[in-house]
Amino acid sequence: MKRFLSVLMAALMLTTLSAFGISAEEKPQMTVSTVEANIGQTVTVNVIVSGNPGMCAAALKPVYDKTALELVEMKFNTALFSGNVKYGVKAVWSASADNVNNGIFLTLTFKVLDNAKIGISEVTIDNTDGYLNYGAVCNRKEENIKYKVVSGGVNIIEPNPPTMTVSTENCFPGDTVTVSVSLSNNPGIMAAALKPVYDDSVLELIDMKFNTALFSGNVKYGVKAVWAASADNVNNGEFLILTFKVLDSTEGFTDVSVQYSYGDICNFNTKVVNFIVTAGGVNISKKPGDVNGDNSLDARDLSRLMRLIADDKGFDDPECINADVNGDGTVNAKDIARLMKLIAESE
Ligand SMILES: [Ca+2]
Ligand SMILES: [Ca+2]
Structure with a gap:
């Protein structure tokens, strides 16, 4: 019982000490960084050493999901960890004396593959129960250095989504104003049917026109503006131009947007393409000097x-x-x- 108590006391003291930050020297650790990347992008993940007690040789095997990432390059940071290097399945490093530096030890460059899933794809260094495998790192005395491994990875984020942006224009009551609908991150479309959305007590739609200089094809205008080409068009920029007559004695901001139903925008393979629509509008201000607001200056x-x-x-x-x-x-x-x-x- 006495023995149990003394063990408990020792454990309590250790806990107290570490709670006050008076712990023993920092434990050896290799931390793999986490970086964000889009599909198709090439990114570098760092393996960072801390609490290095002195090491002269290392053989590190990167572990990652080969269906999501392709390892393009491994490179030791020889500015901080000078020595001889060799790269194969493992990244191997050796120095002529123990190196006690901390910092970026190894960089791993990955290409994010086309069919990678959105989310974090883990990258780590081959380990057993969270510690580098026995013998992976040692010092001049050939003593194993027990490095803790903290995994990181590549956070694969949604690529920039296709977007349709409606412009915002300034004008006076009674003016004619053109509002443009522009495409960005266009993945390739072959046909589209867009319905202008606006307040018809403020604006009168007098014309719709596709920018066929950039988006050549056949057009038809009714309640919707319909465009069809013979192949996928991947251009970005002004797609549709809406011309409005601003009704007299109106003032303030009025929203203008476009709507489409599921399936109203597609590509050559009749695959539905979705665009995020950012609404714009018309900012109607009175004419300078029109003090009584009757839209004439007299x-x-x-x-x-x-x-x-x-x-x-x-x-x-x-x-x-x-x-x-x-x-x-x-x-x-x-x-x-x-x-x-x-x-x-x-x-
Ligand atoms: Ca004044
Ligand atoms: Ca007036």
Whole structure:
């Protein structure tokens, strides 16, 4: 019983010591880094040494999923760990004296294969129960160094998804404005049917037009804009141009987007292609100097502005929103001068 207690006491002391960070020297460890990569990309994973008590030879065997990764290159960091190297199934290193450096010891360069699954593909150094195999690393005295192995890997992330971006345009009430729908990360499409989505109390769709300079093919316009080519087109850029008439006496921001149903975009093999649609819109602001907001620029605006100034209306007053004709943040006589100039110059 006494013996058990003393063992327990010793264990408690060790726990306490390590809790205060007064542990013995750092234990030898090899940490494999984790890096992000897209499919098809080539990436480098580092094997980092810490707590190195001194070593003069190593034979490390990388372990990884060969269906996801192809090992392109192994390379010891001889700037920090000078010595002779040899690469085969294992990466072998030897030095003429014990090296006590810590840091990047070995780099492994992988290519992420086309059919790799999304997610982490583990990379480690061949080990037994989390420690390098006996004899994998030793010092000048041929003593085995028990390195703990912390696995890492390649985090294979979703490649950039095909995206359809609707532009945002600025205009005045009554204007005609064109909004473009552009493609990016286009994996190749042969046919598409897109339905413009907008607020018809603010905008009137007067024209749809595919950019056939970049996307040659046959087109048809109805409720949807339909495009079909004879082969896959992998271009990116302006795909569809929507022309709207902005209705009079409207103001503010209005959304414009495009919709498609599943199967409305496909490639030559009739495989469905999905695009993430980023909506855009039209930002409608009143004409500079249109103080009364009736979408025309005339003497009535001047009269309104003079009244606002005479009444000493604060700039925050809703009536004054369009009264800062020169845009300097205040409403004063300078705006009258600018407005007179604008009216004089208007047709
Ligand atoms: Ca006006
Ligand atoms: Ca002003």
